[in-house]
Amino acid sequence: MGYSSDIGNVEFELGAKTLERWLIKPEKTMEIVLGIPRERLQDERRVAISPPGVQILVEQGIKVIVEKSAGNFCNFTDLAYGEAGATIAESPEELYQQSNVIVKVSPPMTEELPLFMPGQMLISALHLGTITPDLIKALIEKNITALGFEFIETRDGELPIVRTLSEIAGSLAIQTAAKYLETGYGGSGILLGGIAGVPPAWVTIIGAGTVGLFAAQDALGLGAQVTVIDKEINRLRRFEAFFNRHLVTAIANDHYIAEIAKMSDVLIGALSPRQKIIKPLVSEQVVKSMKPGSVIIDVSIDQGACFATSRHTSHTNPIYVKHGVTHYCVPNIPSAVAKTASFALTNTLLPFLLKLTGHETVSEILWKSHSLRKGTYIFKGYVTQKILAELTDIPFREIDMLLAAS
Numbered sequence: 354m355g356y357s358s359d360i361g362n363v364e365f366e367l368g369a370k371t372l373e374r375w376l377i378k379p380e381k382t383m384e385i386v387l388g389i390p391r392e393r394l395q396d397e398r399r400v401a402i403s404p405p406g407v408q409i410l411v412e413q414g415i416k417v418i419v420e421k422s423a424g425n426f427c428n429f430t431d432l433a434y435g436e437a438g439a440t441i442a443e444s445p446e447e448l449y450q451q452s453n454v455i456v457k458v459s460p461p462m463t464e465e466l467p468l469f470m471p472g473q474m475l476i477s478a479l480h481l482g483t484i485t486p487d488l489i490k491a492l493i494e495k496n497i498t499a500l501g502f503e504f505i506e507t508r509d510g511e512l513p514i515v516r517t518l519s520e521i522a523g524s525l526a527i528q529t530a531a532k533y534l535e536t537g538y539g540g541s542g543i544l545l546g547g548i549a550g551v552p553p554a555w556v557t558i559i560g561a562g563t564v565g566l567f568a569a570q571d572a573l574g575l576g577a578q579v580t581v582i583d584k585e586i587n588r589l590r591r592f593e594a595f596f597n598r599h600l601v602t603a604i605a606n607d608h609y610i611a612e613i614a615k616m617s618d619v620l621i622g623a624l625s626p627r628q629k630i631i632k633p634l635v636s637e638q639v640v641k642s643m644k645p646g647s648v649i650i651d652v653s654i655d656q657g658a659c660f661a662t663s664r665h666t667s668h669t670n671p672i673y674v675k676h677g678v679t680h681y682c683v684p685n686i687p688s689a690v691a692k693t694a695s696f697a698l699t700n701t702l703l704p705f706l707l708k709l710t711g712h713e714t715v716s717e718i719l720w721k722s723h724s725l726r727k728g729t730y731i732f733k734g735y736v737t738q739k740i741l742a743e744l745t746d747i748p749f750r751e752i753d754m755l756l757a758a759s
Contacts, residue, residue, distance in 0.1 A: 385709050386416045388452025391423040394459040396668035398426035398691035401456045404433040406699035411438030420448045427692040466491045478502045482657045486745040498715050498732050505728030516563050517701045521687040523567025526650045530619040533648045533679045541646030546576030553577045557613050560623035561588035564652050614639045622651040622659025633661040645677040655684035716759045
């Protein structure tokens with residue numbers, strides 16, 4: 354009886370091991386080949402990943418291909434990328450043909466679209482204020498899975514890439530305003546911080562977000578008088594507490610904006626990126642009422658415009674004058690400090706790029722990463738961001754439903 358029982362146990366154990374062997378899936382994961390092309394948008398001097406960032410990716414098993422001269426504006430040489438473990442592609446065609454994930458700073462340009470290979474993943478900025486249906490349709494036709502910097506979100510609701518770039522844009526907005534207030538640039542000739550016996554410039558910031566925070570910090574540091582306007586009273590309370598009431602706050606309504614604009618030497622448009630598409634908050638009539646030689650910096654231009662008189666400019670031709678007011682409306686402001694911006698972008702992007710490894714399919718990548726799933730705007734031939742579908746009139750599907758179906 355005991356012998357028979359032992360044999361039964363042996364059979365049970367052998368059966369369990371056999372079953373276990375069949376249930377264990379063989380280890381088979383996608384090989385990630387990440388391509389970093391040279392940016393071709395006018396005056397876009399940044400690169401998506403710095404050489405130290407490439408080294409980290411390579412150490413984690415990701416193959417990286419960098420297009421020749423991609424980092425030149427940042428003083429990142431091809432040699433530095435090569436020493437970090439990247440392969441240098443001599444042409445964009447070579448890079449796109451060998452990569453299954455493309456990471457770049459600016460949205461794809463029309464001439465870049467034929468370079469994409471079917472089924473690739475694209476991670477870049479989107480710039481909803483300038484998006485065209487043709488771009489989205491071209492990506493859909495090639496079955497591209499596309500992720501936008503503007504949409505990548507952590508579980509606590511933070512937009513980490515947007516925040517990083519907004520910090521740089523806020524600081525640069527003040528540097529830029531100080532320059533264009535100078536007499537030689539057609540400004541009113543006011544020193545931003547003033548000196549003893551001479552009052553400083555009055556800087557008004559529309560938007561109490563990250564751009565507004567860093568702009569206010571730099572303006573106060575230089576000695577300017579600062580007013581911050583926002584529609585949300587709690588945001589203004591936080592600003593007052595943070596700056597120990599060393600600035601003035603006001604609710605963003607037509608009356609306050611009209612009155613403050615008349616006194617301001619600098620108006621900075623820094624509306625919340627969560628609005629995705631921004632409609633002008635400051636009318637042309639209000640701009641007309643501003644002092645001659647005053648300056649407008651529209652940081653929100655890549656999402657629409659904060660001012661009715663705003664239109665896109667570039668780093669090559671950054672300003673124009675309308676109603677006696679200097680307008681600076683460059684959409685890629687951080688590109689002015691390309692090296693700092695590229696390091697900052699690398700620091701923010703790396704954790705998300707490392708989430709690409711160890712999966713069998715793109716669907717599995719998105720299913721297991723909340724941030725990448727939230728950041729996706731094209732998947733399986735559909736637009737997966739409602740605001741983008743409304744802008745382009747292209748069919749929309751919830752990404753969770755598409756992933757469940759796949």
